[in-house]
Amino acid sequence: MWMNAARKAIRLEAEAIRALENRIGPSFEAAVNLILAQGQRGGKVVFTGIGKSADIARKTVATLNSTGTAAAFLHAADALHGDLGLVSEGDVVIAVSKSGATAELIALIPMLKARDLTLVAMVGRVESPVGEAAQIVLDISVEQEACPHDLAPTTSSAAQLAMGDAMAMALMDARGFTSDDFARSHPGGSLGRKLLLRLGHLLSEGGMEPETVAEDAPLRDVVLAVSAGRVGAVAVSDRDDAKAVVGIITDGDLRRALERDSTDWTSLTARDVMNTAPRSLSSETRAIDALDMLEAHRISQVMVRNAEGHFLGFVHLHHLMDAGIR
Numbered sequence: 198m199w200m201n202a203a204r205k206a207i208r209l210e211a212e213a214i215r216a217l218e219n220r221i222g223p224s225f226e227a228a229v230n231l232i233l234a235q236g237q238r239g240g241k242v243v244f245t246g247i248g249k250s251a252d253i254a255r256k257t258v259a260t261l262n263s264t265g266t267a268a269a270f271l272h273a274a275d276a277l278h279g280d281l282g283l284v285s286e287g288d289v290v291i292a293v294s295k296s297g298a299t300a301e302l303i304a305l306i307p308m309l310k311a312r313d314l315t316l317v318a319m320v321g322r323v324e325s326p327v328g329e330a331a332q333i334v335l336d337i338s339v340e341q342e343a344c345p346h347d348l349a350p351t352t353s354s355a356a357q358l359a360m361g362d363a364m365a366m367a368l369m370d371a372r373g374f375t376s377d378d379f380a381r382s383h384p385g386g387s388l389g390r391k392l393l394l395r396l397g398h399l400l401s402e403g404g405m406e407p408e409t410v411a412e413d414a415p416l417r418d419v420v421l422a423v424s425a426g427r428v429g430a431v432a433v434s435d436r437d438d439a440k441a442v443v444g445i446i447t448d449g450d451l452r453r454a455l456e457r458d459s460t461d462w463t464s465l466t467a468r469d470v471m472n473t474a475p476r477s478l479s480s481e482t483r484a485i486d487a488l489d490m491l492e493a494h495r496i497s498q499v500m501v502r503n504a505e506g507h508f509l510g511f512v513h514l515h516h517l518m519d520a521g522i523r
Contacts, residue, residue, distance in 0.1 A: 202345065205343065206343035206351060206352075209339075209341065209342075209343045210343060210351065210352050210356075212340075213352045213353075213355060213356045214356060214359045216339075217359055221363065224333055224334055224335055224336075225335060225364075225367075227333050228291075229367050229368060229371060231289055232266065232364075232368060233371055235287050235289050236266065236267065239287060240286075240287030240288045240289060241269055241285075242258075242261060242266060242267070242268040242269070242288070242289050243269050243270070243271050243284050243288050243289070243290045243291070244257055244268065244269075244270050244271070244291050245270070245271045245273045245290060245291070245293070245302070246272075246294060246299075246302070249295075249350040250294050250299075250350075251273070251293075253357040253361060254270055255270045256358065256361070257293075257358070257361030257364070257365065260362060261365050261368070264365050264369040264374055265374040266365065266368045266372075271283050273292075273299065273301035274301045276301075277304055277308075281308060284309075286312070286313070286314075288314060288315075289314075289315050289317060290309055290314050290316050290317065291317040291319055292305075292316060292317070292319065292320070292331070293319045293320075293357055294321070294325075294327055295321040296322060297318065297320035297321065297322040297323075297327040297328045298322070298326050302326075303326045306326070306327070306330045310330075316330060316332055316333075317331055317333045318333070318334045319335045319337055319360060319361075320335070320336070320338075321338045321339065322338065323338070335360060337353070337357055338356075339352045339353050393483075394484040394520060394522060395484060396478060396480050396483075396484060396487055396499075396501045397480030397501070397509070398484075399484060399516055399517070399520060400480070400509055400512065407432060407508055407509060408423075408426035408428075408432065408510075408511075409422075409431065409442070410432075411434055411436060411467065412433055412434070412435065412443065412467055412468045413466050414467045415466060416451075416454065416463075416465040416467075416470070419446055419466075420451060423446065423447075423448055423451060426511065427513075428497075428498045428513040429447055429513065430445050430446065430497075430498050430500075431446050432445050432500065432508050432511075433445060433446060433468070442500070442508040443473060444471035444472050444474075445475040445500060446467060446471045446472070447472070447497070450471065450472060454470040475500050476490075476496065476499055476500065477502050479504070480504075480509055481504075484512075484522050485522045487499060488518070488522065491517070492514075496514075497514050498511045498512065498513045498514065499511065499512055
């Protein structure tokens with residue numbers, strides 16, 4: 198039944214990836230140290246392969262570049278027809294191959310040796326032409342493909358991908374690559390905004406003027422200010438210092454005020470209904486952290502202050518959601 202074939206594919210690939218953990222040893226360490234050392238000298242990692250292995254190599258190159266390791270992809274067939282110029286002295290070449298006997302890779306080996314380049318083999322057969330020609334060999338062999346005919350690269354491709362990811366993560370950790378470094382490599386899209394966007398940016402992007410009322414403002418003026426601000430809240434400024442904020446009033450505070458005896462409504466002021474200990478965040482707070490805070494406390498807006506503690510404005514939950522950070 199085809200459902201069983203699908204489950205078997207998942208099981209075989211998971212087992213093959215799990216087996217790789219025991220192969221993270223001296224050869225893997227030597228490859229990582231070599232890449233680190235050559236990188237300090239200005240060298241890069243060049244992955245090469247044919248067919249499905251080439252596809253895995255391209256993905257690994259993309260992961261390396263995004264996590265701080267300079268990498269490039271060279272198709273083995275193109276290398277034989279002029280593209281070998283991509284490889285420079287000091288580069289590390291990693292050949293990805295299930296069989297380790299791909300004709301184009303075998304033909305490429307003498308050219309790499311002639312240029313005194315270091316070759317790392319990521320192969321499914323250690324005792325193969327590519328494996329034997331390499332200075333370092335990473336064993337990515339699998340017992341069988343998920344393909345029922347043991348032909349289509351499936352389990353072997355999963356193992357190649359996992360080994361490439363393992364190398365990228367090891368290099369990332371060795372370099373002390375941080376989330377800020379990651380953000381600089383991903384300035385666009387939701388990922389970049391998630392890592393880089395600060396509350397101060399949101400306030401400036403939205404052109405939102407801080408809405409305030411005086412402590413002695415009557416309830417009617419407070420209601421109008423909350424409505425005008427469009428964030429469901431208004432800040433209450435100190436009577437003697439308009440730049441100093443002594444509390445906030447949210448639409449929830451207004452609803453609670455209106456639950457009082459109606460005869461009191463006309464005498465209520467901002468001071469009577471404000472929250473004197475509002476939550477506030479720095480303008481340098483990451484937008485994603487602010488969103489997590491609002492959701493955790495089930496509130497709709499947060500007061501934003503600058504480094505001196507001055508009120509800058511409110512950021513609403515909707516502003517954060519619209520910013521595309523999640």
